[in-house]
Amino acid sequence: MDIVLSNLSPLVAGLWITLSIAVLSFVGAMVIGTLVAVMRISPVAPLRAVGLVYVEFFRNIPLLCLLFLVVFGLPDIGVLFNLYNSAVIAMAMFSGAFVCESIRTGINTVQVGQAEAARSIGLTFGQSLRFVILPQALRSMVQPLVNVWIGTLIGSSLASVIGIQDVTAIGQSLNNRYAGGLAVFASIAAIYVVIALLSGGFGGWIERRVAVLR
Amino acid sequence: MSPISFRRRLVGGAVAGLAAVLLVACGSSSTTGTSTSEAPATSSGSSAAATGSSSAGSAGATGPGSVAQITGSGSGEIDKATYDSVIATSPKADDATVEANAWAKAIKDRGVLRTGGSETGQLFSLLDLETGKVVGFDAGLSQMLAQYILGEPNTELTVTTVDTRETLIQNGSVDGVFATYSITPARAEKIAFAGPYLISGAAIMVPADNTDITSVADLAGKTVTTQTNSTSLTALQDQVPTANLQPYTNDAECVAALTQGRADAYVIDQSILISDAIGNPAVKVVGEPFTVDPYGIGVTKDDPSAKEFVNAWLKTIEDDGSWADLWKATIGTVVEGDAPAPPAIGSVPGS
Numbered sequence: 001m002d003i004v005l006s007n008l009s010p011l012v013a014g015l016w017i018t019l020s021i022a023v024l025s026f027v028g029a030m031v032i033g034t035l036v037a038v039m040r041i042s043p044v045a046p047l048r049a050v051g052l053v054y055v056e057f058f059r060n061i062p063l064l065c066l067l068f069l070v071v072f073g074l075p076d077i078g079v080l081f082n083l084y085n086s087a088v089i090a091m092a093m094f095s096g097a098f099v100c101e102s103i104r105t106g107i108n109t110v111q112v113g114q115a116e117a118a119r120s121i122g123l124t125f126g127q128s129l130r131f132v133i134l135p136q137a138l139r140s141m142v143q144p145l146v147n148v149w150i151g152t153l154i155g156s157s158l159a160s161v162i163g164i165q166d167v168t169a170i171g172q173s174l175n176n177r178y179a180g181g182l183a184v185f186a187s188i189a190a191i192y193v194v195i196a197l198l199s200g201g202f203g204g205w206i207e208r209r210v211a212v213l214r
Numbered sequence: 215m216s217p218i219s220f221r222r223r224l225v226g227g228a229v230a231g232l233a234a235v236l237l238v239a240c241g242s243s244s245t246t247g248t249s250t251s252e253a254p255a256t257s258s259g260s261s262a263a264a265t266g267s268s269s270a271g272s273a274g275a276t277g278p279g280s281v282a283q284i285t286g287s288g289s290g291e292i293d294k295a296t297y298d299s300v301i302a303t304s305p306k307a308d309d310a311t312v313e314a315n316a317w318a319k320a321i322k323d324r325g326v327l328r329t330g331g332s333e334t335g336q337l338f339s340l341l342d343l344e345t346g347k348v349v350g351f352d353a354g355l356s357q358m359l360a361q362y363i364l365g366e367p368n369t370e371l372t373v374t375t376v377d378t379r380e381t382l383i384q385n386g387s388v389d390g391v392f393a394t395y396s397i398t399p400a401r402a403e404k405i406a407f408a409g410p411y412l413i414s415g416a417a418i419m420v421p422a423d424n425t426d427i428t429s430v431a432d433l434a435g436k437t438v439t440t441q442t443n444s445t446s447l448t449a450l451q452d453q454v455p456t457a458n459l460q461p462y463t464n465d466a467e468c469v470a471a472l473t474q475g476r477a478d479a480y481v482i483d484q485s486i487l488i489s490d491a492i493g494n495p496a497v498k499v500v501g502e503p504f505t506v507d508p509y510g511i512g513v514t515k516d517d518p519s520a521k522e523f524v525n526a527w528l529k530t531i532e533d534d535g536s537w538a539d540l541w542k543a544t545i546g547t548v549v550e551g552d553a554p555a556p557p558a559i560g561s562v563p564g565s
Contacts, residue, residue, distance in 0.1 A: 076474075161462070161463050163439065172375070175376045176445070
């Protein structure tokens with residue numbers, strides 16, 4: 001524990017990188033996921049196909065492989081992002097697939113009658129999504145999206161193997177220097193657990209606030 | 215609204231699409247794979263080695279301690295037959311010697327030496343995919359120790375990282391760690407170090423067209439890659455705090471980061487850099503080694519007979535020439551000249 005306490009400043013710097021990568025990736029994932037979810041429920045068949053292929057590809061590839069492909073594969077075809085952006089891009093694409101499925105599940109919880117009613121009063125596809133389906137669907141998506149966020153946060157530790165100096169990598173370099181062993185690793189794990197628990201609690205609070213009273 | 219039936223029709227197309235994307239992915243990863251460390255010495259054919267010797271030749275440096283003169287004129291490829299015969303001819307202890315030592319006796323009773331180390335350590339401990347065994351200087355030492363105790367080079371490797379090395383020794387999961395494991399007083403508080411068995415030093419590798427990095431001072435403010443498990447990482451943090459560090463877990467990734475332009479320089483053990491530079495005209499090794507890394511064999515601190523036994527064995531193989539033969543067969547493939555004199559056992563703090 002002494003090693004952790006006497007090296008707080010590099011650890012905090014690493015934690016900042018972890019959080020910023022996780023937050024940026026999650027924001028990116030929300031954008032990608034929402035777009036893909038809309039594609040997957042749209043009336044246009046080719047769009048649904050593209051959405052399905054996207055989800056099935058990025059949901060079924062290990063995040064570590066995806067990181068390596070973006071970091072070491074893309075430069076071979078002439079696309080070189082800096083390391084930080086590479087990590088964010090890979091993780092946003094990966095988590096985007098899960099966000100998409102969470103949103104689609106949320107939309108599916110809205111009874112078909114609601115959509116039929118919306119259409120029968122003359123709302124377009126976009127209008128029925130915006131005024132009828134999504135306001136109800138979003139409420140049931142809170143916990144699934146918190147799950148995706150926690151997955152993104154925890155997954156960001158994989159960025160340490162592609163050279164990102166996140167809190168996991170800082171922990172490893174402290175071990176390299178001070179031979180702290182598993183105590184340092186356990187402390188790093190505790191940091192992730194605390195953030196994940198707080199996120200879960202926050203998600204529960206939001207869910208209670210926005211719950212539909214039936 | 216839910217396109218279930220459509221989805222079914224799509225499955226076939228989706229699978230085909232996925233297969234296509236995966237093919238593209240495999241194509242790009244196999245391009246990277248030319249430098250993948252798991253493939254034993256893929257890039258150094260004889261013609262490639264000839265090209266490479268000129269780029270590595272510029273290294274020409276004498277390091278601190280007993281780091282040898284380096285001209286990079288070797289092939290950079292470990293000859294398996296030579297390597298195997300070096301291991302096979304290394305000494306075997308008589309029964310009385312093993313019986314008299316509690317640590318060695320326990321290993322003999324088990325019939326296998328459980329080692330900790332790497333599968334991706336160029337020159338030191340690299341997995342040979344054909345045989346499933348690790349090959350290199352560290353790997354060779356572990357196999358020689360196993361042969362000394364058991365009569366045959368019977369080892370069982372656990373891959374270790376900086377986070378697990380000390381713990382695996384302390385909890386008895388491995389008998390000894392052979393992992394370019396630098397002896398430091400901090401580590402020596404948890405485990406015992408036999409040796410040092412080699413004094414090495416970190417040097418700098420840059421892209422071949424780079425002219426502004428020639429010494430460690432020039433790394434200030436630059437992006438520098440190194441290996442996560444290495445003492446080079448610590449040395450860089452101490453000596454060039456302004457450098458932007460980019461550590462990867464193995465040699466191949468560091469070289470890729472350098473050649474793809476992610477990093478300005480790669481710092482690691484000089485002999486590893488020389489072996490990377492052979493057959494790779496895109497990079498060159500510059501300057502002299504700027505660290506002194508004494509490598510030791512990590513063993514348990516609970517049983518003093520462990521360190522005692524391993525040190526006595528080290529003395530035996532150093533005296534009878536097995537140590538020098540192993541050096542020639544591994545590190546000697548990239549470093550010219552005869553094997554250096556092995557460092558005196560117990561000569562550094564922590565050993």
